[in-house]
Amino acid sequence: MSHNPKFLNLVLLNGGPEQKLQAAREAGFDQVEIWREDVxxxxxxxxxxxxxxxxxxxxxxxxxxxRDFTGASDGLRVEKREELRQFIQIAQALGCDTIQAPATTREDCLPECIDDDLRWMASEAARYKMRIMYEPMAWCSVDNTLPLAWERLQRLDQPNIGLVVDLFHICALGGDASQLDGIPADRIYEVQLCDMAEKPSQDKQALIDTARHQRLLPGDGIINIEHFVDKLKSAGYQGPVGIEVFNDELKRLPPAEAAQHAWRALNRYWP
Known part of the structure; x- marks a missing residue:
C-alpha cells in the first residue's frame, strides 16, 4: 500500500468548491489541487x-x-511579483504551503531574466515557508521539457523550488519515462497522472486544446504509465501522486461520479 498522498485536481469536477472538495474526499482522495478560481x-x-x-x-x-511569472517584461514584472504575493496570502489562508508556477508561455519573455526571477520567487516564498512547483508545459516558450526545467533548477539550487512531473506534457512532445533519469526523487514535488488518445499535433494551439479539453484518465489511452510508475517507485519517490485530467465529458458528470472514476484509475497504477 502506498504512503504517497493521493490528490485530485479539481479541474476534473463541476460544481461549487465545497461540492468538489466533498466529492474528492468521499471518493478516497487525501488532497486536492485547488485553483485560485475555486477559492x-x-x-x-x-x-x-x-x-x-x-x-x-x-x-x-x-x-x-x-502563470507567466518568469521572464516578464519590465512593464509586467512588478505586476507579476504582486500577483505572487496575492497567491501567498491565499495559500496561507488555506493552510497550504505550495504554489504552482509553470514556466512562461509568453513569446515576448526575457530569457536572460528567468534565473533572477526564479531566485526572487524562491526568496519571497521562503519568507512565508512556501514552496514553488515549477512545471514544464509542452507549449512553454522556455523550459518546455522536464530535462530543460531540471537543468535550470539544478543550476539555481534553490531548496524550495521543485518540479512537477505531468505525464501529458512529457508524452505530448514524444518524451517518455527516461526523462526522469538523474532527477532526485526529493526534487520532484508532485506527479500528475493522465492519459491521451493519441499524440497531439505539435502546433501550439492543438497542444493547448488537447491538454485543456481531451485528456483521459490513466489507462484509457496510449501512455505507458507503468513505466513512469516503476521509475518513480525505484527512485523512492514519496511525494503526492494524483490525477490532473481536463476532460469536457467527464466534467459534465455529477462531481461524485467523476471523482470516483478518477480514484479507481489512480489506484490501478498507484495502489
Missing amino acids: QACEQGAAALAQFAGQQGIGFTNLQVL
Missing part, C-alpha cells in the same frame, strides 16, 4: 473554505496557477 468562487472566502476542508478531512496539495 474566489467561495463566497465566505479562503479561510472558510479551509475550515470546510478540515471538517471533511482533506488537504491541499497546492494552489494553482501563477
